Amino acid sequence: MRVALVDGNNFYVSCERVFDPKLEGVPVVVMGNNDGIIVSRSNEAKAIGIPMGAPAFKLRDLMRRHNVRAFSSNYALYADMSRRMVETLSTFTPEIDVYSIDESFLNFEGLDHLDLNAYGREIRATVKQWIGIPVCVGIGPTKTLAKLANHCAKKMPEFNGVCDLGGADSRDRVLPAIPVSEVWGIGPAATAKLADLGVHTVHDLRVMAPRLARTVITVTGERILRELNGVACLALEHVPPARKGIASTRSFSHPVTVFSEMREAMAAYATRAAEKLREQKLVTQHLAVFMRTNKFNGDPSYANTMGFHLPEATADTFALIHHAIWAAKRIWRDGYRYSKAGVMLNGLVPAGFAPQTLFGAARAGKSARLMSALDAINGKMGSGTLRPAGMGIKREWGVKFDGKSPAWTTNWDELPAARAG
DNA sequence: TCTGGGGTCCTAGGACCC
């Protein structure tokens, strides 16, 4: 196997910069939903000590002092830029495995006649020119080594954005210099356990006894060890594996204390989850709802989940709303300040393959026609044009995005304007 | 005022069945 990992640098920030060149060279951050935490940082923002995942309100002073530009998440923009990036990368390989919004594995099998470093530099230059996003390229004989090579490409200036760990000599040279915590799949807990055994660098991990790795960090640890030694255990998935579950959950912008607001939120979550189901031509056999109070602020604590099998598999918005509200009523307790809730669908199966009850077939056909009409109108006129009654218009609990950039590429009303002269 | 959202995989334990 020969595989490359191409990864967008500071992806959300880079997307913002494409449409506002004044953001180049200055500290920029992007925040998550409700402008709660930092989810993407420019190098300048990293340099002044803004940590990943930190609550934005704690950093207000620091950010003001350094004139940091802060954006709310613009998911429509990032998803569209991601799609363009994947299209571009697809011209460099017959097989691409899209791993996340900003990362793809490219199959480099059979390209050994090429100078892979040069090929990586060409990929980097092309994505920059066509899409405007800076990327780094890591190449290796397994996914784990390609990930590690990508880390080197990003952090070690001598690689200049492209690193090939395909050769044993390059691995011997680089691996002793990298902390084991940088390996894909080794988190803080595993890092601490390995440190107790004197395993600190990637090289230390690579030469560890596989059985010991297994007892300390389970089968995933043993798999990582093999991958570091060039034995591929993770295949390239050119067809994305079927989803196991769909979740629609949000933190509320203010605490919810009355059931009518919880009901609205549940209806909205169920609606969104049903849309995701239908996008992927799936139906669900199991639904769960949960609600919880704030874990951090000392409010009286309550958290509960209720999950159950549905009488028949469905992707019908109205049926899922009905079930979600039914369950929400049962776990709702008066007197608490709820901060977060959600709807989760499990046991997904392709629409048409689900077991059906005797009287279900006729109902299912009718529901499918209604749902495709709903999706067609919302697709054409904008999501939320048609929505079920009871979902709420005011949405007091809803998500806040105070500093969002325009949907530059996906909304006609927000296209960038160019002026001459 | 205020701490993301959406996933996967692994392990362990309880309930229940034959």
Added chain:
DNA sequence: TCTGGGGTCCTAGGACCC
């Protein structure tokens, strides 16, 4: 006055990822 072995399903929690 005992505590097997094999199986399934479910729940809960931990860990990790982007």
